[in-house]
Structures are given as C-alpha cells and as structure tokens.
Amino acid sequence: MTEASDLVPEAPEPAEGSGARPGLSRRGLLGLIGAGTAGLAIGAGVGAAITASVTASGGASTAAVHPFFGAHQAGITTPVQDHLHFAAFDVDDDTTRDELVALLQDWSYAAARMTQGLDVSASGAVGGSPQAPPDDTGEALGLPASALTVTFGVGPGLFEKDGIDRFGLAARRPAELTELPAFLGDDLDPLASGGDLCVQACADDPQIAVHAVRNLTRIAFGRATLRWSQLGFGRTSKTTVAQTTPRNLFGFKDGTANILADDVAALDEHVWVPAADGPAWLVGGSYLVARRIRQTIEVWDRLRLAEQERTVGRSKGEGAPLSGGTENTDPDFEAAGESASPAIDVASHVRLAHPDFNDGTRMLRRGYNFVDGNDDLGALNAGLFFLSFQRSPQQFITVQRALAKDLLSEYLRHVGSGVWAVPPGAREGSYVGAGLFA
Ligand code: HEM
Numbered sequence: 001m002t003e004a005s006d007l008v009p010e011a012p013e014p015a016e017g018s019g020a021r022p023g024l025s026r027r028g029l030l031g032l033i034g035a036g037t038a039g040l041a042i043g044a045g046v047g048a049a050i051t052a053s054v055t056a057s058g059g060a061s062t063a064a065v066h067p068f069f070g071a072h073q074a075g076i077t078t079p080v081q082d083h084l085h086f087a088a089f090d091v092d093d094d095t096t097r098d099e100l101v102a103l104l105q106d107w108s109y110a111a112a113r114m115t116q117g118l119d120v121s122a123s124g125a126v127g128g129s130p131q132a133p134p135d136d137t138g139e140a141l142g143l144p145a146s147a148l149t150v151t152f153g154v155g156p157g158l159f160e161k162d163g164i165d166r167f168g169l170a171a172r173r174p175a176e177l178t179e180l181p182a183f184l185g186d187d188l189d190p191l192a193s194g195g196d197l198c199v200q201a202c203a204d205d206p207q208i209a210v211h212a213v214r215n216l217t218r219i220a221f222g223r224a225t226l227r228w229s230q231l232g233f234g235r236t237s238k239t240t241v242a243q244t245t246p247r248n249l250f251g252f253k254d255g256t257a258n259i260l261a262d263d264v265a266a267l268d269e270h271v272w273v274p275a276a277d278g279p280a281w282l283v284g285g286s287y288l289v290a291r292r293i294r295q296t297i298e299v300w301d302r303l304r305l306a307e308q309e310r311t312v313g314r315s316k317g318e319g320a321p322l323s324g325g326t327e328n329t330d331p332d333f334e335a336a337g338e339s340a341s342p343a344i345d346v347a348s349h350v351r352l353a354h355p356d357f358n359d360g361t362r363m364l365r366r367g368y369n370f371v372d373g374n375d376d377l378g379a380l381n382a383g384l385f386f387l388s389f390q391r392s393p394q395q396f397i398t399v400q401r402a403l404a405k406d407l408l409s410e411y412l413r414h415v416g417s418g419v420w421a422v423p424p425g426a427r428e429g430s431y432v433g434a435g436l437f438a
Helices: 022-027 030-034 044-056 097-115 206-220 264-270 305-312 349-353 393-405 407-411
Strands: 083-091 149-154 197-203 224-232 286-295 368-374 380-390 412-422
Touching: 083 206, 083 380, 097 149, 097 206, 197 206, 197 286, 197 412, 206 224, 224 368, 286 393, 305 349, 305 407, 349 393, 380 393, 380 412, 393 407, 407 412
Parallel strands: none
Antiparallel strands: 083 197, 083 224, 149 197, 149 412, 286 380, 286 412, 368 380
16 A cells, blocks of 8 residues: 555645534544544545555556545446455444534545555554554555445434434435345344444455455444444456456356446446435435355255256356356246256246346346355355345345245355445545435
8 A cells, every 4th residue: 555645635624515523523533533624524636636646656556446436436336346345333322413424524534545545544554653553554555455445335223223313314214225124034143234334345455455444443433333244255246348257156157147337227227326216315326235145055065066057047167048058148038948847947046036027126236255264063154245236125125035935045044134325426525425414
C-alpha cells in the first residue's frame, strides 16, 4: 500500500449536506477523524488527487483500482475479485443518530482511501505520533489496492429493533426490507445471521480484504460492534464477459447464467432499485442477500459423476446443459433424455432456479467458496457463501422457495443468513447512505 504522507492533499471543508461534524467523532479513532476540522470530508479534490497519485506511484498502478464514488456502489457489477471478507455489525445501543451518521461518513472516508491503495488516514500506519496507536493497522503497507471494493448495506434492524425506532428511521424503511422468511431446511445460527450494517470487502489479495474489514471494525469502535464475519477464498461467479467461469466446491462451473456488467437492460430490470419502486434514498441501489451454505462435500464426493450432473442439470467438465451444446447454450428443458424422462431432470438445480420457472426472476450472484476448518468428525466445514444482489429481496425468496425441492438441497445446509438494502453510490464529497438521513 502506498505511503500516505505524500499523497494526501489538504483536507477540504466538509461538503455541504454531508453532515460532517467533527465533534461527533469523539468516540471514533481520533487520529483518523477527530483531529482536524474537516477530517470527515471526502471532497472531490481528494478523490481526484488520490487516484492521480496512485497512478504515479509505481507498484500500485499495475493493480486494478476501482473508484469508490459513483452512481452505484462498487462491488456489485465490478469484475468479481478472488477474495472476500464479509462482515455484519450491530449498532451499539447507546449510539445516537448523529454518531451513526458520523460512522457512515468515517467508513466512506476510510473505504475511499483504502480502495485507492492508501492507508485509512493521512497519518496512516507509520506517519502519526510514536506515542499514539497508529490510525492504520499496517498489514497492507507496501501492497497495491488489489482491486479492493468496499460495499455497505443497511439491515432491517437499523430502522427498528424490538419495536424501537432508535435513529428516527422507521418511516424510511422500504416495505421489502424485513428479515427473510424461514425456508425449508434452514438451520440458521442466529449469531451468524443478520446485522444492522454490513460490509462486503472484495479484493484480489486476501490480506487487503481483511485489512479493510479490520480497520473498518476498528473505526466503528464505540458505535458499532462486529456481529459475525466470513472469509471467502474463491469466487463462484463472474460478472463480466471477460472473466472465466469459476468452479464451486462441488467442482461445477458456477456463474454461467449470471447477470453480467454489460447487460444494462438486465441490471435495470433485475438489480438496481428504480424510482418507481423507491424509496428515493435507495434508487440506484440494490438489495443484498447473504446465505452461508454448508456443503456436505464428503457425501457429494461419493456420488457417481452421472448423478452429480443430474443433480445440477449441467455437465461437470464443460458446464453445458444436459440438453446439449456448450457452456453458453441455453438449456432446453423439453429435450428428451436417454429414457422417456427429460435430459434435464425436473428437480435439477438449474431447472428449478431458471427464470422460465420463476416468472422471469433473475439476480446477480456474487458468492465465494469457504473452508473454515473441520468438525470433530473430520468433515470439512466448507461451503458457499452465497451473495446475490437484486432489485427486491422477493426475487431471492421466489427462487429459494423453488429450490426447496431441488435435488441439490440434499447436500446443502443453510446455516447463516442476512438481508440488507445497499444504498446507491456516494457522490464525491458525500458518503454512502447520505440520502437516508437527508
Ligand atoms: C451451495 C449452494 C449452491 C450451489 C453449489 C449452486 C450451484 C449452481 C450451479 C453449478 C449453477 C449452474 C451454473 C450457473 O448458471 O451459474 C447454478 C445456477 C444458478 N443458481 Fe445456484 N447454487 C447454489 C445455491 C443457489 C441459491 C441459494 C440460489 C438462489 C436462491 C441459486 C440460484 C441460482 C440461479 C438463479 C442459477 C442460474 C439458473 C439459470 O438461469 O440457468 N443457487 N447454481
């Protein structure tokens, strides 16, 4: 990561409407946000200067750097990176509305810097007082931005918890933003589910993704507390034509029929919240569903290849539909198989998840493989950390309900879950979620 000292331009005045109020940050990291009068501001000049400096700095210029500001948050249509650190937070009971606003401002400020390959603050890991803990934890020093994106979401509990409207936001909650219903076969751990806020950090270097979540957790200290987090080590989808289709832990290509970044019509129809849906603060945003799905891979690995393929509905090698063709051939659900039954089993995953059988429902999938050690029987604690972005959580609910009778579900256990509204991207000089408090 580039050393911050040469790169940080003078902090501008707080942007009009950003709500930046230095006094609000006293419970945060003082070196990062409280010392100056404008530590929270993320001015247009800052973004531009950082980008230019990173480009001029050598090492970092070779790695992908994604802009933090824009119409949509990065980390949705961005080419899926190789690694994930996902985190869900609960806002502390004694946090005020102003402190919540300050937290979101501080997070945007730090995220904007980290995504450009910078430390979280001007003094960063080694530029501050030797007598004080550094603002930045330091493990990303010398590393490039590594395509880092940081995507923020707000959960149902931010609007109302136990019947209490903690932050005066209850009236602004979109009707769709409620906890997901129970699904057949759910075995959810409440401590690894939900959360008032979420952070999805994706990068091509796991150290960079972990650094982002670690530092955002530290910045939240005194205002929000980490509830649960998940590491993912291998992408299980693609979001651009240029990316190859990766494989999940069942060994199958995953992401073939995903919505891709250049399919603007599909994104508008299925992923971005339109003005017609509202609320206004969420237009251009999306809804994120996370499911921690344990895969019983030892059982799966004992299945005959033909049975594995029947379960998915695609071939294992090519990823082609069992009705024939190559990976990108459309499945033909009417095509006959060897016996009288269809080539693609009626209970296969691709058939039951397909838009043809779900009123045209689609979603943008962005999940990751995980392996979190093993259980005491020697089975890997492994699976898919499923992430999907959609215009309404109802899209996920529709498909997940259809998958209740899916052949694949015999080898899956949903153990964690969450849903968040993902605000649109911040304009330069503002912060993610500003519209919610306007
Ligand atoms: C561990 C769990 C899962 C595994 C291993 C898995 C695997 C796969 C595979 C191999 C494909 C075919 C390739 C592709 O088009 O991407 C696929 C497609 C798909 N999956 Fe999953 N999946 C899982 C969970 C889910 C869940 C929870 C949902 C949503 C509720 C879902 C929705 C879809 C959709 C929408 C498609 C594309 C169907 C199409 O349009 O052809 N999957 N999945």
